[in-house]
Amino acid sequence: MKILVPIKRVVDYNVKVRVRRDGGGVETAGVKMSMNPFDEIAVEEALRLREKGVASEILTVSIGVPQAADTLRTALAMGADRAILVQSEESPEPLAVAKILKILVDREKPDLVILGKQAIDDDMNATGQMLAGLLDWPQATFASRVEKTADGLAVTREVDGGSETLALALPAIVTADLRLNEPRYAALPNIMKARKKPLETIAATDLGIDLTRRLAILSMAEPPARKAGIKVGSVAELVEKLRNEAKVI
Amino acid sequence: MSQRDIMEFDVVIVGGGPAGLAAAIRLKQLMPDESVCLIEKGSEIGAHIVSGAVIEPRALDELLPDWRNRDAPLDTPVTREEMYLLTERKAFRIPALPWVMPHLANHGNFVVSLGDVCRWLATQAEAMGVEIYPGFAGADVLIENGRVAGILTGDMGITRDGTKGPNFAPGMELRGKYTLFAEGCRGSLTKRVMAHFNLRQGVDPQTYGLGIKEVWEIPAELHEPGLVLHSFGWPLDDRTYGGAWLYHFGRNLVSYGFVTGLDYANPWLSPYDEMQRTKLHPVYHKYFEGGRRLIYGARALSEGGLQSLPRLTFPGGALIGDAAGFLNTPKIKGTHTAMKSGMLAAEAIAAAHAADAPEPDTFTDRLQVSWLHQELSAARNIRPAFARWGTLRGALYAGIDAAILRGRAPWTLHFHHADHETLRPAASCPPPAYPRPDGTITFDKLSSVFLSNTNHVEDQPTHLRLRDPALWKPLNWDTYRAPEIRYCPAAVYEVADAETAPRLVINAQNCVHCKTCDIKDPPQNIDWYTPEGGGGPNYPGGM
């Protein structure tokens, strides 16, 4: 089986983002960038499927600025076999990303695409589902467990108030949730070796996809700080407020 | 998996600050075909860099003479500078600054984010073929047959109780014909090398300072790019060395910080609170109104200067930068000296490599004839004068030493005590009254630590260890009332159950890798080990 793992370069999860004073975006100058943590989980799951003998080749793809090559190198250091960078000026919206990925899927013919359930920058939670729609493939979002079965995959997914298991025919799309696995470290020798693994670069503009944003960003702002509420004098008053004012119990 | 991988290089450099990066670049200039590997414990180059910083471009001019054409992030020249002696409400501006404090003349210097400068140096180094690996900590030194043979990187995936977790990845041996230790002040491997080769024999004890820094964005109308302010005096007493800075740079950014000499005596003193309350002084306060605080960080620095420099070389390598102690304290600058020391060490290594000699011992000779030695020699008596005579008389001496004797005094003042020996019992010292944080200009410690973006993988052994936990209660608590909870700028140390059965709680997760506890703990009972690579602060651009 061949697995395609699309990954995204995002502001590192340890960094507190701040909105620029002009409200036009968040400050990214000198900010540490890393692989989207959910994508790291996706890479790890692909590696585990290969270690179980289910997968034979792992191809990783990123779409974005030239520095996204560093993110791909991280995936290669974790163990992916080769990488494709689709270079574009800015990070396209999920719909355009899904269209680009569809072209790569048509070219590379993977049996499975695993990707993070969402990127921790725009929190869109859409690319996997959109790609599944465009390809007319079955999808399992928010996966917490992936098993190869005789005729496809059994995927356990996190749903509201519990989990459920789906059987998917292949080829299929799986999006990774937090509990799917704990990604491995990229060991130093593997980082060194990853520098020699194949990384192909394609210009996004050469793929004939319209990258124009459909969602114009009018403004960005930090949410208003929470204000202190009131002090209540007794348990009875608290219960009364929660019932009749806040209506949360 | 448990077999350690081994990689061999001609030179291994531990630490991606200005010293290590300058050494790497110089090595590649001298020996383009030899392999140079540099590791950095921060998650990326610059992630652990804290400095003012006003830097003097002298070393950079020598290293990369065309740096101005390479998009270097030195874009705020110093335009105006002022030095104040503060009292609680007043500020006395030191007149004729270039004459009485010539070492502080900043004409031709630049206000920078040293983290950004390091990121830039790293791209220059990588383009020349230096292999740079951030996120890997040096955990131990390989010493074989009396010679440093390289270092061992830290294991990854060790759980809190010390067993191997599911993601365990063993550290690897990075072997080098030569190893340069460029870990900055109080490097943990440097400490081991110094002890093993007895490098501090016959030199003064090192004395340190703790620098605590914030980066603010201030309203454009208050911003004067290139303005450099310094102060000394209040809020520190006359026996305590230190002072504050405020530099305007970049796009409406200011770097504000405070250095406290770690030879202070009062165990109640809190460098963090001194730093916070100094912001309320009229000299500084006006700049913070309407601004927002963006970044917080802290780092110890070596203040001893020439007298405290250890032997610099040993078979298989050398110490460079602030790991050795090359900071020019009166000048409040260590970047150009760190870089120069790295360059000289690189030149010594190239010579040793050519001669197939184990020790790059020409480093010391090269240093002797360099401007670096001249500079440190001229500055050598100023910091010890403050230690001996206090702030006001020390400052007076400094003026005479610099302006009249021009650093050529026929005597050399010495340091007599290490910083962990200077605390007096808590009972005999008055606790300073620090104001409560106002949440606008001054802040509590945890809110500050939040802005360092520090993080450590939860499930790992604590990297701050007490050699003998039984020492804490009778000594740290009974005698000094736990000074660590005050000198630590990151709220790592906490005393629980103070009224009943006091015990020390170590929140290692908060650590910003400043190393102060390793320096100041009275019984030298706290050991700072490298945590899992990539842990620690994540200082963003502008720091």
Place this chain on the structure above:
Amino acid sequence: MTALVLLDAEDGTIPQTSRSAIAAAASLGDIDVLVTGGPDTIAAAAASAAKIPGIRKVRTASGEAFAHGLAEPLAALLVALAPDYDHIVAAATAIGKSTLPRAAALLDVQMIPDVMEIRDSQTFVRPVFAGNVLVTLRSSDAKKLLTIRTASFDPVAAEGGAAPIEALTPPDGQQKSRFVSAEHSSTERPQLEAARVIVSGGRGLQSAEGFKILEPLADRLGAAIGASRVAVDSGFVPNDYQVGQTGKIVAPDLYIACGISGAIQHLAGMKDSKVIVAINKDEEAPIFQVADYGLVGDLFQIVPALTAALG
């Protein structure tokens, strides 16, 4: 303008989250709702939906394919219905989040997830960077597909309407995924990230034994139990209880912080909770600066009293 709201009706009832989605769509013109489910639940679900006030009509599709909210048949159905609508809306639940992007791709629309404010028919506010930034977006797509952050909209009433019900014939499609089983954690305590109510404890609980005082309260409220870092580091509770910067980020409807001082590292993990209650003996504790309701006192008296008062 007309909007279609996809309801989560698979178990035969209409959850509050779906009624929040209807509330959000109220400014988008006439509202039809789409109710889907298996043959045995559809009638009850449709009847419940019809009672919701302000609905123009209830459209239903049933069949085995719809019994478990699988994204493929639902998305195909939405695509088939799309020509009738300007907006297609769903709550940002597992089903909404899985289905709408898939349908949007098939309609060549860039969908907009987690909408917390609708400024006008094409302008929306949503959180990014884990809620640390709010972005205002204007869609240039002719049709808009939205999922709704349900905590941002008060649900419409469950009763009071009488909308007509129209049964649809769903499009045929080859089934490439199949529901196997569900493991609902209804009897156990809910998971932190999914819980509607969280009772959380800190250093003030003093010990692992002391921490147990929170359990009856959590049981009473059907709440998950969380903890501050200090409580975890002190060994009161295991690591996975931790809420905060380095633990879990939660946003329940109700967060009850007991004996938690409220360091920013903890606040980072729960400040988006809809209602915060703080119980702490230190009236200067920073947690009171973010709490909607604060109660100063000994939590070892207050927590049992609260549990009893809810009884």
